[in-house]
């Protein structure tokens with residue numbers, strides 16, 4: 001598995017990342033961690049809210065039971081969303097909180113859940129209309145100084161939101177984690193991937209397979225299967241390869257809960273899509289030739 005720096009001053013991650021959003025129980029988590037590490041996927045994408053605030057802790061239990069695992073992986077987690085759930089009875093409405101206090105408290109919780117003393121990369125999960133950039137900068141400085149977080153980034157930020165926050169920070173935002181795939185390709189054309197390249201900021205791609213929704217679309221799947229056959233690959237692999245081919249330093253986050261599909265994803269890096277096939281895939285979704 002290729003390893004690559006996500007930013008010139010950022011961490012080196014496995015080019016394919018394992019997303020834990022749907023890893024709902026300890027057994028799945030343990031099986032998927034081992035499958036990922038076995039094929040060289042060492043970077044795991046979390047958020048405090050996954051599983052209604054339960055998955056970090058379940059993942060941490062697996063780490064506690066296998067003391068050598070933590071040193072073999074990079075942990076990414078997020079903060080800033082407050083969910084309406086029985087697990088947080090004080091929340092009256094779903095909202096965002098990017099205050100100094102919440103960022104610090106959320107990281108302390110994550111560290112405790114993972115039973116670790118550092119997070120490799122912390123992301124602000126969503127842009128918050130009430131975000132005070134000075135407070136975020138203060139929190140990031142404090143977390144960096146204490147060694148609790150090594151690197152910082154954002155998720156779902158527009159280019160202007162990204163540049164606004166960056167302008168207040170003493171360290172670079174090393175990623176913007178966004179939804180991008182063959183099926184959700186607007187960011188490749190609306191300037192987001194361009195501006196990220198200006199900053200040399202790699203992109204973590206969430207829902208790289210469109211969250212699996214398009215596997216039931218028989219007509220598109222037929223066309224994609226014909227193309228995949230040409231590369232002796234699966235449809236999922238050519239969908240990952242389509243993203244990996246983009247020059248914006250894209251790190252797809254596979255969301256599968258199945259160890260065999262994690263292995264399958266890891267092999268996508270060997271596929272070198274012909275340029276005309278890349279555009280044929282795009283046309284399959286947009287329905288038209290490029291201008």
Ligand SMILES: NC(=O)c1ccc[n+]([C@@H]2O[C@H](COP(=O)([O-])OP(=O)(O)OC[C@H]3O[C@@H](n4cnc5c(N)ncnc54)[C@H](OP(=O)(O)O)[C@@H]3O)[C@@H](O)[C@H]2O)c1
Nearest residue numbers: 019020021045206207208209210211212236254255256257
């Ligand atoms: N930052 C954000 O706001 C944000 C939002 C959403 C997600 N994320 C991150 O992105 C990760 C990935 O998101 P996602 O789950 O939507 O990603 P995805 O990889 O696009 O979709 C995974 C889904 O597709 C299904 N699937 C069907 N056929 C598949 C195949 N051949 N290979 C692989 N999967 C197949 C999987 O089912 P099986 O489990 O049965 O394989 C699973 O339900 C999450 O885990 C999370 O870490 C971040």
